Amino acid sequence: MGFGPFLLLALMEGLVTAAVLSLAAVGLSLVFGVMRVVNVAHGEFFMLGAVIAWFVAGLVPGPAWMAFLAALVLAPLVVGALAAAVDGLVLKRLNYDPEATIVATIGVMYMVQQAALSFYGPDARPVAAPFDWRFQLPWFGYSGYKLFVVAAAVAVLLAVWLGMTRTRAGLVMRATQVDRDVARAFGIDVERVYMGTFALGAGLAAMGAVLYVPISQAHYLMGHDPLLLSFIVVIIGGLGSLRGTLVAALVIGLSDGVISMFFSPTLAKILATLLVAMVLVFRPQGLFGAKA
Amino acid sequence: MLELRGLTAGYGPVTVLRGVDFAARAGEVTCVMGRNGAGKTTLMKAIMGIVPVSAGTVMLDGQAIQDLPAHLVPGKGLAWVPQGRRLFGPLTVAENLDVGGLIRGNRAKVRDHVLALFPRLRERLNQPAATLSGGEQQMLAIARALCLEPKVLLLDEPTEGLQPSMIALIREAVLRLKAEGVAVVLVEQRVEAVLRMADRVAFMAHGSVEEVAEAAALHPGARQFADFVGV
Numbered sequence: 021m022g023f024g025p026f027l028l029l030a031l032m033e034g035l036v037t038a039a040v041l042s043l044a045a046v047g048l049s050l051v052f053g054v055m056r057v058v059n060v061a062h063g064e065f066f067m068l069g070a071v072i073a074w075f076v077a078g079l080v081p082g083p084a085w086m087a088f089l090a091a092l093v094l095a096p097l098v099v100g101a102l103a104a105a106v107d108g109l110v111l112k113r114l115n116y117d118p119e120a121t122i123v124a125t126i127g128v129m130y131m132v133q134q135a136a137l138s139f140y141g142p143d144a145r146p147v148a149a150p151f152d153w154r155f156q157l158p159w160f161g162y163s164g165y166k167l168f169v170v171a172a173a174v175a176v177l178l179a180v181w182l183g184m185t186r187t188r189a190g191l192v193m194r195a196t197q198v199d200r201d202v203a204r205a206f207g208i209d210v211e212r213v214y215m216g217t218f219a220l221g222a223g224l225a226a227m228g229a230v231l232y233v234p235i236s237q238a239h240y241l242m243g244h245d246p247l248l249l250s251f252i253v254v255i256i257g258g259l260g261s262l263r264g265t266l267v268a269a270l271v272i273g274l275s276d277g278v279i280s281m282f283f284s285p286t287l288a289k290i291l292a293t294l295l296v297a298m299v300l301v302f303r304p305q306g307l308f309g310a311k312a
Numbered sequence: 313m314l315e316l317r318g319l320t321a322g323y324g325p326v327t328v329l330r331g332v333d334f335a336a337r338a339g340e341v342t343c344v345m346g347r348n349g350a351g352k353t354t355l356m357k358a359i360m361g362i363v364p365v366s367a368g369t370v371m372l373d374g375q376a377i378q379d380l381p382a383h384l385v386p387g388k389g390l391a392w393v394p395q396g397r398r399l400f401g402p403l404t405v406a407e408n409l410d411v412g413g414l415i416r417g418n419r420a421k422v423r424d425h426v427l428a429l430f431p432r433l434r435e436r437l438n439q440p441a442a443t444l445s446g447g448e449q450q451m452l453a454i455a456r457a458l459c460l461e462p463k464v465l466l467l468d469e470p471t472e473g474l475q476p477s478m479i480a481l482i483r484e485a486v487l488r489l490k491a492e493g494v495a496v497v498l499v500e501q502r503v504e505a506v507l508r509m510a511d512r513v514a515f516m517a518h519g520s521v522e523e524v525a526e527a528a529a530l531h532p533g534a535r536q537f538a539d540f541v542g543v
């Protein structure tokens with residue numbers, strides 16, 4: 021394979037990473053933006069999405085695509101409901117204090133992980149893709165499912181964007197993000213907004229995981245990487261900026277694909293970390309964040 | 313209309329308001345004066361339910377509202393124009409007005425009515441609020457509150473830092489609201505503005521209302537201004 025096709029392949033792989041990552045990172049970014057909560061348990065919501073996809077695959081008879089569709093709907097709902105419970109039982113009682121909630125979500129992370137270990141076990145298990153159509157380019161064949169992942173992520177992100185900019189719920193979330201006391205003074209039930217935002221953020225991570233698990237495997241520790249990468253993306257993009265998060269996910273995903281393929285995955289992580297360091301030093305508010 | 317009795321409130325362990333008695337009537341402008349730190353802003357926040365009330369009552373048309381969660385207070389007919397405006401900066405002018413009217417039906421009609429009061433905002437509907445000039449931002453802050461169609465409007469230093477022409481516009485708006493029967497509570501530090509707008513003046517010091525005077529009985533050299541504002 022020549023350099024051109026090789027680069028194309030690397031970019032396509034990077035695009036898939038970017039797609040999954042952007043779903044997880046947008047969830048993290050929304051939660052931080054609206055609630056000022058740094059959710060360290062975000063990666064575990066991702067992991068739960070994958071694990072639920074595995075359980076659903078075992079429960080739903082018939083073709084793989086039916087189980088996949090069921091998981092795509094169920095996992096975000098179940099994980100969203102769990103997140104709503106975490107919000108009501110933990111975050112709300114801490115009054116959403118930015119520091120206390122970091123510690124608390126570390127606790128939640130650990131609990132969810134251990135629960136997954138107990139009920140799901142320590143093994144990595146595959147989940148079948150909903151279809152295994154491959155398409156042939158002149159230089160190599162490529163998984164049609166991976167392209168589907170990209171398309172699905174784009175569709176979901178578009179829906180999130182439309183929801184945030186064009187709907188009443190989005191307006192309420194954006195107003196709450198800017199000034200929660202003034203939002204209250206206009207009749208916005210801030211606690212309900214927070215619960216919904218936390219559930220939405222977790223649901224997006226779970227959805228990303230359902231898309232991701234057929235090209236990987238479900239494992240109870242699989243939340244680490246998405247958490248770390250989501251933080252990297254959110255820091256580079258600017259905390260609370262949806263647009264910045266998307267751009268940064270694309271940059272990190274594509275560069276990860278290309279550098280991993282041409283050099284090594286380790287170098288890709290090193291460079292991403294370096295980029296974070298540069299942003300923190302030279303533009304601490306992130307590429308698209310508002311100045312603090 | 314609005315009546316406070318023995319209102320005590322503060323931030324966590326810090327008590328700021330110590331037994332405030334205060335009243336505002338429909339179709340009147342009640343000004344609140346007092347030095348920095350006297351508790352004027354805290355008073356407005358306590359009425360809106362944003363600062364927790366530990367004792368005393370806030371009565372609106374005979375109904376006690378001091379224990380309502382903050383987001384249910386505006387539905388009772390209270391609106392607040394915070395000190396420093398506190399607009400939703402990244403949101404457009406139109407979106408700020410939408411948030412203002414969120415809990416009201418009939419939004420389009422109310423918005424038209426409000427924009428008639430501040431025609432300059434109509435040209436800027438799709439602009440982020442943060443890009444408006446200071447005076448325009450203040451108009452928007454008032455317009456946003458008016459989208460609630462309040463019975464009682466709390467205005468916290470709305471003319472702070474504005475040019476005279478803007479101040480005149482805002483004064484006209486306040487007088488218009490008064491004529492429409494709104495109970496206006498206005499925190500204002502400039503004696504001459506107070507004398508032109510107020511029906512009554514409440515003077516605050518150390519977290520309580522120490523004295524209430526009819527505006528007609530006050531003049532620029534009145535003792536109260538020297539005592540409570542230091543001019």
Ligand SMILES: Nc1ncnc2c1ncn2[C@@H]1O[C@H](COP(=O)(O)OP(=O)(O)O)[C@@H](O)[C@H]1O
Nearest residue numbers: 323326328346347348349350351352353354355
């Ligand atoms: N968020 C807060 N936390 C603690 N104390 C506050 C807070 N805001 C105001 N205060 C205190 O409450 C007192 C009254 O402040 P404020 O109501 O803003 O006065 P004014 O509006 O009359 O200038 C001041 O002593 C101030 O330091």
Ligand SMILES: [Mg+2]
Nearest residue numbers: 352353354395
């Ligand atoms: Mg003040």
